[in-house]
Amino acid sequence: xxxxxxxxxxxxxxxxxxxxxxxxxxxxxxxxxxxxxxxxxxxxxxxxxxxxxxxxxxxxxxxxxxxxxxxxxxxxxxxxxxxxxxxxxxxxxxxxxxxxxxxxxxxxxxxxxxxxxxxxxxxxxxxxxxxxxxxxxxxxxxxxxxxxxxxxxxxxxxxxxxxxxxxxxxxxxxxxxxxxxxxxxxxxxxxxxxxxxxxxxxxxxxxxxxxxxxxxxxxxxxxxxxxxxxxx
Numbered sequence: 001x002x003x004x005x006x007x008x009x010x011x012x013x014x015x016x017x018x019x020x021x022x023x024x025x026x027x028x029x030x031x032x033x034x035x036x037x038x039x040x041x042x043x044x045x046x047x048x049x050x051x052x053x054x055x056x057x058x059x060x061x062x063x064x065x066x067x068x069x070x071x072x073x074x075x076x077x078x079x080x081x082x083x084x085x086x087x088x089x090x091x092x093x094x095x096x097x098x099x100x101x102x103x104x105x106x107x108x109x110x111x112x113x114x115x116x117x118x119x120x121x122x123x124x125x126x127x128x129x130x131x132x133x134x135x136x137x138x139x140x141x142x143x144x145x146x147x148x149x150x151x152x153x154x155x156x157x158x159x160x161x162x163x164x165x166x167x168x169x170x171x172x173x174x175x176x177x178x179x180x181x182x183x184x185x186x187x188x189x190x191x192x193x194x195x196x197x198x199x200x201x202x203x204x205x206x207x208x209x210x211x212x213x214x215x216x217x218x219x220x221x222x223x224x225x226x227x228x229x230x231x232x
Contacts, residue, residue, distance in 0.1 A: 003028045004027075004028040004146070005028065005031070005047055005048060007049040010054070011036070011057055014128070015056050019032045052065070052070065075111050076134060079102050079112075080155045087099075088187060089187045091123060097123055098120060100118045103145065104155075113155075117141050127186060170195060179212070
């Protein structure tokens with residue numbers, strides 16, 4: 001009897017860690033793809049996986065792949081609320097402290113496919129901590145999907161669509177108090193994301209590892225020159 005094949009896709013270091021720690025030992029034959037170059041229609045055709053699970057992916061998936069295979073992504077909102085880009089940052093700037101992680105079938109329209117499962121997800125901590133937490137929850141949801149094979153159910157309600165954030169939107173401006181400033185820094189604190197920053201007097205200040213302590217925000221800062229500089 002031939003065992004089922006499964007493909008897990010993720011472009012962040014914590015995706016591979018979750019795959020190695022929790023997924024590859026599950027029943028069946030499990031493969032992992034971590035780069036854009038590896039994820040080709042031809043490669044997936046050769047594998048013929050039962051499911052293709054996308055933990056975190058920064059590029060458009062070919063429509064041909066979505067049409068031919070059961071592709072499952074994990075979106076950090078309670079869809080149809082929050083379809084679209086930068087869900088973590090868009091949730092936090094709107095004041096959300098928790099959300100739903102949704103496993104949905106991918107379609108040609110972003111985040112509009114039917115839903116397999118939803119699980120609660122805390123938005124406390126820095127962005128990388130939240131992404132790692134989401135990967136752990138995703139792994140548990142994958143286990144349920146391959147074990148129970150739930151039929152996805154169409155989304156109900158009027159969609160709210162988030163816009164993908166641009167790097168220049170990481171500039172700190174009037175944020176409305178220390179709590180909001182802390183949230184702004186932590187929501188961008190992950191590998192591969194443009195950190196919260198200020199530019200002043202020819203230097204760029206990038207902030208990370210923010211904490212609220214005794215009525216102040218304490219954070220690490222990296223300072224680099226902006227534009228032409230002269231030696232002293």
